[in-house]
Amino acid sequence: MLGLGKSQATVDAVESKPKRSWSLRRKLLVAVIAIVIVVALAVGLGVGLTRGRGDGDDDGDDDDGDAPDGDLPESGPDRESAWQPRVAESWQIVLREPIKVDSNLDDLEPDVDVYDLDLFDNDIETFKTLQDAGKKVICYFSAGSWEEFRQDQDEFDEDDLGKELDGWPGERWLNLSSSGVRDIMKRRIKIAWQKGCDAIDPDNVDGYQNDNGLGLTADDSVDFMRFLSEEAKSYKMAIGLKNAGDIIPDVIDVVDFSVNEQCIEYSECETFAAFIEADKPVFNIEYPDGAPRDISSKVTDEICSQAGKARGTEDFSIVIKKMDLDGWVEYCDGDTFSTALQD
Ligand SMILES: *[C@@H]1O[C@H](CO)[C@@H](O)[C@H](O)[C@H]1NC(C)=O
Numbered sequence: 001m002l003g004l005g006k007s008q009a010t011v012d013a014v015e016s017k018p019k020r021s022w023s024l025r026r027k028l029l030v031a032v033i034a035i036v037i038v039v040a041l042a043v044g045l046g047v048g049l050t051r052g053r054g055d056g057d058d059d060g061d062d063d064d065g066d067a068p069d070g071d072l073p074e075s076g077p078d079r080e081s082a083w084q085p086r087v088a089e090s091w092q093i094v095l096r097e098p099i100k101v102d103s104n105l106d107d108l109e110p111d112v113d114v115y116d117l118d119l120f121d122n123d124i125e126t127f128k129t130l131q132d133a134g135k136k137v138i139c140y141f142s143a144g145s146w147e148e149f150r151q152d153q154d155e156f157d158e159d160d161l162g163k164e165l166d167g168w169p170g171e172r173w174l175n176l177s178s179s180g181v182r183d184i185m186k187r188r189i190k191i192a193w194q195k196g197c198d199a200i201d202p203d204n205v206d207g208y209q210n211d212n213g214l215g216l217t218a219d220d221s222v223d224f225m226r227f228l229s230e231e232a233k234s235y236k237m238a239i240g241l242k243n244a245g246d247i248i249p250d251v252i253d254v255v256d257f258s259v260n261e262q263c264i265e266y267s268e269c270e271t272f273a274a275f276i277e278a279d280k281p282v283f284n285i286e287y288p289d290g291a292p293r294d295i296s297s298k299v300t301d302e303i304c305s306q307a308g309k310a311r312g313t314e315d316f317s318i319v320i321k322k323m324d325l326d327g328w329v330e331y332c333d334g335d336t337f338s339t340a341l342q343d
Contacts, residue, residue, distance in 0.1 A: 072124065076193035079236035083136055083198040085257045087281045088315045089113040092339060093259075095140055095325040098122045100340040101129045108133070110329065110337040114317075116140055116201055116259065116283065119188065120151065124195045136198040138240065138259075141188050143202030143228060144221075146172045155184050163213030165204070173204070173212035176224040189231045199238035201259050202228050206244040222250040229254035240283070245271040258282040263313075264303050270312035282316045291320060292328045292336070304332035 090112035098121040101108055108130075115130055119139035127137045146153065146161050148170040157180045162173035174181050185202075192200050205225055207216040221244060229251070232239040238256040241248065245268060248258075257280050263269040264286050275282045288299045303320060306313050320330040327339035 072191065072194040074194075076196055076235060082233060082236045082238045082256070085114065085136065085199070085238060085281050087276055087279060089281055089317055090331075091116060091283050091317050091319065092329050092337075093117075093140075093283070093285060093319060093321065093325060094327055094339050094341070097326070097341040099126060099327065100342050101126050103129055105129065105133050107340055109339060110331075110335070114138060114283070119192055119195065119197065119200070127196050131196065131198070137196070138199040138201045138238075139192045139195065139197035140201040140203060141192070142171075142204050143185050143188070144174055144176060144204035144207050144224070146174055152184060152187070156180065162207070162216075163211055166210065173207045173210065173214055173216065175214050176205075176207065176216060176220045182224075182227060185228065186231055189228070189235065189237075192232075193235035193237060197237060199240065199256065200228070200232050201240045201242060203242050205242055206247075209244075209246075218247055218250075222247050225251045226254055248272070248274050252278055252280070256280055258284075260284045262286060264310045264318075267309045267311070269310060269316065272316075273312040273314070276315050282313075284313065284316045284318045285325075286318065286320050287323045288320060291322045292330070295320070295330075300330070300332075300334075 090110075091114040092110055092112050093116040095116075095118050099115075099117060103125075112135070114136045116138040117126070117140060119141040127139075130137055142150075145165055145168075146156050156174070157178070160175040160178040160181050162175065165171045165173065189200060205221050205228075207214070208218045208221055225241060225244075225247065229239050233254075239254075240257045240259045241251055241255045242259045243261060245260075245263075248271065252274060258272050258275045260269075260272050260282055261284075263272050263284060265288075269282075269284070272282050272284070286303050288295045288303065290296065290299075300320065302309055303318065304310070318332055320332075322328055327341050328336070329339070330336045
């Protein structure tokens with residue numbers, strides 16, 4: 001739109017300018033210049049749209065790079081084996097905006113083992129810088145919901161979209177059995193590999209627990225997680241199970257960690273402790289009222305008590321966050337940090 005508007009303005013300006021009569025040669029020259037400008041803008045716009053839409057082919061080969069950060073390498077790291085995260089590793093999660101990392105890491109905080117970051121929003125250099133400093137990068141994307149602002153949103157078939165997610169306008173549940181949806185998720189997982197992610201954190205795989213409009217069942221989620229895991233493992237990446245406590249026994253053999261929200265608030269951490277027993281970490285997030293400044297110390301104490309509502313959280317990797325998952329984080333030792341975000 002912007003490009004077209006500009007070119008029209010240029011044409012208008014050229015046409016409305018002359019008051020005296022022009023020679024035919026000058027008129028022709030002006031016409032040619034105008035056409036060149038219009039064509040150049042149209043080509044520019046076309047390229048922009050194509051890049052924004054992604055390549056859309058089924059084999060996942062990238063000819064132009066799907067990511068907003070320009071061209072991705074043809075292939076990602078050639079690893080011997082996938083990363084196996086350890087129980088009780090420290091972590092931070094920031095999804096609201098891309099984080100800002102200087103190449104010398106001077107300003108990076110917190111200094112934790114693992115960063116869970118948005119696959120699309122953060123650029124490949126950010127991931128590489130963190131990894132060069134010995135950190136592991138988990139790449140978040142939504143695997144079970146359609147988000148209207150993602151670069152590949154046009155690739156989804158309307159028939160595969162269900163109801164809106166409660167509290168997330170513009171985001172809709174996906175049919176997890178659809179081959180169209182799965183092809184798009186294959187491409188996203190390939191992008192994660194191309195961007196060098198150590199693991200993926202596919203979100204919204206628990207549609208069965210929600211009013212989804214597609215009749216999704218727990219079995220659909222189990223089958224979908226097994227599919228995602230196979231894809232991730234083919235690129236030697238680890239994979240987490242997001243929430244979805246009911247299906248843990250059915251998928252724990254193919255996932256490497258849990259990313260859990262609010263199991264303490266809802267007193268259900270013992271369910272997720274199955275991961276610890278299997279020697280796999282639980283990356284737990286709590287969103288207490290009043291974060292960041294006005295969390296009552298009673299609430300923090302309870303979150304970190306391993307008792308009462310927090311029963312079953314021994315060796316969990318707990319972060320206290322705001323619901324918008326910005327750079328702010330508090331840990332159970334009372335330390336707080338703010339990871340810098342892109343301006
Ligand atoms: C979901 O996709 C599967 C596989 O294509 C199809 O059989 C099923 O009918 C779809 N479900 C809905 C609710 O459209």
